[in-house]
Amino acid sequence: MSEPRTSDRIVDPVLRSWLHEDRHEDVSRVAGVVLDLLDTTPQRRRPWWPARRFPVLNKFVYIGLSAAVVVVALVIGTRMLGPSTPSGVGGTASASPSPSPSPTASPTPTPIPIGGTIQFELDGAKATTVVDAVADGTSVSGTAVTTSAAGTHTVRLECAARQGDRWAFVGTTETSTFPDEGTGAWSAVVVEDGTPQKVGIVFGIDKAVGDDCHAKWQTISMADMGVSNPVESGELVPPPALAP
Amino acid sequence: MDTELVIRAQGGDQEAFADLVYAIADRFLAVSHRILSDISLAEDATQQALLSVWQDLPQLRDPARFEAWSYRLLVNACYTEGRKSRHWTPNVRLLSVDEPMAVDGTSAVVDRDQLERAFRRLSINHRTVVVLHHYLDLPLDRVADIVGAPLGTVGSRLHYATRQLRTALIDDAQPTTREVVL
Numbered sequence: 001m002s003e004p005r006t007s008d009r010i011v012d013p014v015l016r017s018w019l020h021e022d023r024h025e026d027v028s029r030v031a032g033v034v035l036d037l038l039d040t041t042p043q044r045r046r047p048w049w050p051a052r053r054f055p056v057l058n059k060f061v062y063i064g065l066s067a068a069v070v071v072v073a074l075v076i077g078t079r080m081l082g083p084s085t086p087s088g089v090g091g092t093a094s095a096s097p098s099p100s101p102s103p104t105a106s107p108t109p110t111p112i113p114i115g116g117t118i119q120f121e122l123d124g125a126k127a128t129t130v131v132d133a134v135a136d137g138t139s140v141s142g143t144a145v146t147t148s149a150a151g152t153h154t155v156r157l158e159c160a161a162r163q164g165d166r167w168a169f170v171g172t173t174e175t176s177t178f179p180d181e182g183t184g185a186w187s188a189v190v191v192e193d194g195t196p197q198k199v200g201i202v203f204g205i206d207k208a209v210g211d212d213c214h215a216k217w218q219t220i221s222m223a224d225m226g227v228s229n230p231v232e233s234g235e236l237v238p239p240p241a242l243a244p
Numbered sequence: 245m246d247t248e249l250v251i252r253a254q255g256g257d258q259e260a261f262a263d264l265v266y267a268i269a270d271r272f273l274a275v276s277h278r279i280l281s282d283i284s285l286a287e288d289a290t291q292q293a294l295l296s297v298w299q300d301l302p303q304l305r306d307p308a309r310f311e312a313w314s315y316r317l318l319v320n321a322c323y324t325e326g327r328k329s330r331h332w333t334p335n336v337r338l339l340s341v342d343e344p345m346a347v348d349g350t351s352a353v354v355d356r357d358q359l360e361r362a363f364r365r366l367s368i369n370h371r372t373v374v375v376l377h378h379y380l381d382l383p384l385d386r387v388a389d390i391v392g393a394p395l396g397t398v399g400s401r402l403h404y405a406t407r408q409l410r411t412a413l414i415d416d417a418q419p420t421t422r423e424v425v426l
Contacts, residue, residue, distance in 0.1 A: 007406070008410060010410065011409050011410045011413070012378065012406070014359060015359065015374070015378055015409065016379075018356050018359045018360070018363075019278055019374075019378055019379040020379065021356070023274070023277055023278075023283075025270070025273045025277055025283065025286070027269040027270050027272070027273045029287070030269060030287050030291045030294070031265050031266060031269045031294070033291055034269075034291055034294040034295055034298070035258075035261075035265060038298060041295055041298060041299060042299070043256055043299055043300075043301060043302050044300055044302065045302045045303075182296075182300065182320075184320065206392030206393070207392065208391070208392055208393040208397065209368075209369055210369075
C-alpha cells in the first residue's frame with residue numbers, strides 16, 4: 001500500500017479548470033453590509049495587562065496569559081453539589097436536626113460531581129476559575145469558566161486526562177472575551193498536584209472537526225506547559241479515576 | 245497583502261479596513277462559494293468571516309500572517325454555515341480505481357455537471373482542502389495551517405477527495421456497472 005497520492009493527472013486538470021470557472025459572484029452587497037456594521041461591531045482588543053500566552057508549547061498550545069491558573073475550592077463545590085453522605089464516620093449524636101431518614105440504598109452509577117472554585121493571581125490581577133462538572137470515568141461534562149480582568153473564558157468540558165503529576169479538565173472554548181481567543185478550539189485547565197496546587201490555562205489548541213477529546217490529549221504533552229501559578233484559595237479535584 | 249493597511253485596520257481605522265475588505269472579499273466569496281456550493285451560504289460565510297476579521301484583527305500578532313489567519317476565519321465560517329445546511333451526501337463508496345482511466349475518452353466524458361455532482365457529494369472537510377489546494381494553489385502545509393489539521397490529515401483528505409471524484413466520474417461515465425452510491 002503506497003502512501004496517499006495527492007495528485008491525479010486526470011482529475012486534477014479537470015478539477016482546476018472547473019474551480020476556476022467564473023461563477024459571477026458579486027461581493028458588493030456583502031461588503032456593503034459588513035462596512036455598515038463596523039460602527040456597531042467593536043473590535044476585541046488586548047487588555048491593559050500583558051496578556052501574552054505562555055510561549056511554552058509550539059503553536060498548538062498556548063498557555064494562558066501570563067499565568068494562568070488558579071485555585072479551586074473543590075471541597076466546597078463537592079459539598080454543595082455532592083451526594084448525600086460523606087464518609088459517614090458515625091459521629092456523635094449531635095443535637096443538630098438529623099437529616100432525612102434513611103437513605104434508600106440504590107447504588108446507581110451516577111456521574112460524580114467534580115470541580116470547584118479556585119482563585120489565583122493572573123498577571124497581577126485576581127482571577128477565578130470555576131469548574132462545574134460531573135465525571136463518568138474520564139469523561140466530563142460541565143463547564144470551566146475563568147474570569148479575570150482580561151475577560152471571561154468559558155470552556156465546555158468533555159474529558160479529563162492525567163500525565164504524571166499533572167492533569168487537566170479539557171474541552172472546547174464556548175465563548176471567550178480573552179485576547180486572541182476565539183471559539184471552537186481545545187482549551188484546558190491544567191493542574192499540577194501539590195500543596196498548593198499549581199494551575200495553568202491552556203488556550204487555543206487547534207481543533208479539527210471530528211477530533212476526539214481523549215485521543216487528542218494523549219498526543220499533547222502537559223510536561224511542556226507552564227503550569228506555575230500557585231492556587232491561592234480553593235482546590236480543584238480531579239475525577240476519581242485520575243486521583244493521585 | 246499590504247501590511248501597513250493591516251496595521252492601520254488593527255488600530256481601528258475603518259477606511260483601512262474598507263480597503264482590506266475590497267481587497268479580500270472577492271476571493272473570500274469565491275472560496276466560500278466553492279466550498280459550500282451555495283451562493284447564499286457563501287455570502288453568509290463571507291460576511292461572518294469579514295466581521296470576524298474586523299473584530300479579531302487587533303489580536304493578530306504578526307500582520308504579515310494576515311492572509312493565512314483570515315483564511316482560517318473564513319474556513320471556520322464555512323464550517324459553521326455548512327453545519328446549518330447539509331445538503332451534500334458524504335458517503336460515496338470507493339471502488340477500486342487503480343486501473344488507469346481511459347485517457348482518450350476522459351475529456352469527452354467529464355463535463356462540469358458530472359464534476360459538480362461529484363464534488364457536492366464530498367464532505368465539507370474534503371471540499372475545503374480541495375478548494376484551498378486546487379483553487380488557491382496553496383501548498384499542503386499552508387492548507388494544514390489554515391484548516392488546523394496535521395499535514396498528514398490534509399494529505400489524506402486530498403487523496404480521498406481525489407479518489408472520490410475520480411471514482412464518481414467513472415461511475416457517471418459507466419453507470420451500469422459502477423453505480424454504488426450508499
